[in-house]
Amino acid sequence: MNAPMPEPYQIAVSVETTYLDDQSEPDEQRFVFAYTVTIRNVGTIGAKLLTRHWLINDARGQVREVRGDGVVGEQPHLRPGEGFRYTSAALIETPVGTMHGSYQMLGDDGAQFDAEIPMFRLAVPGALH
Numbered sequence: 001m002n003a004p005m006p007e008p009y010q011i012a013v014s015v016e017t018t019y020l021d022d023q024s025e026p027d028e029q030r031f032v033f034a035y036t037v038t039i040r041n042v043g044t045i046g047a048k049l050l051t052r053h054w055l056i057n058d059a060r061g062q063v064r065e066v067r068g069d070g071v072v073g074e075q076p077h078l079r080p081g082e083g084f085r086y087t088s089a090a091l092i093e094t095p096v097g098t099m100h101g102s103y104q105m106l107g108d109d110g111a112q113f114d115a116e117i118p119m120f121r122l123a124v125p126g127a128l129h
Contacts, residue, residue, distance in 0.1 A: 010043035011115030019124050029093040033122045036087045041078035046108040048077040054101040059094035095124040
C-alpha cells in the first residue's frame, strides 16, 4: 500500500503565546500578549502569504477583527518544506481570551487558498486553574 500523496496546498501553522506583564495594566483592563507564529509549507507547491485575517475574542464575548497585508510588514514566499516565524502582539480587556484566523495564500500556480490558523488561548499565568 502506498502512502497518500501530500496535498499541493498545505500550510501548517503553530502558535506559542507569552503574557507581557510589563506592558499590561490589569487595573485598566489592559492585558497584552506576545504570540510567535510558525508557518510551514508542508505541501508540494510554493506559496506566498498575501494577507491575514484574525478574530480576537475576550472573555466578555467581545470580538475584534483584524485584516491586513502580510505579517510584520512582510509577505513571505514559502517553497515546499520552508518555514517562516514571526512574533507580534495582541491586546485584550480580560485576563483570558482566544485568537484564530487565516492567511490568504497565492500558490506558485496562480491558485489562491486559505491557510487556517487554529484557535489558541491567551491567558494570564494563574488565570486558568
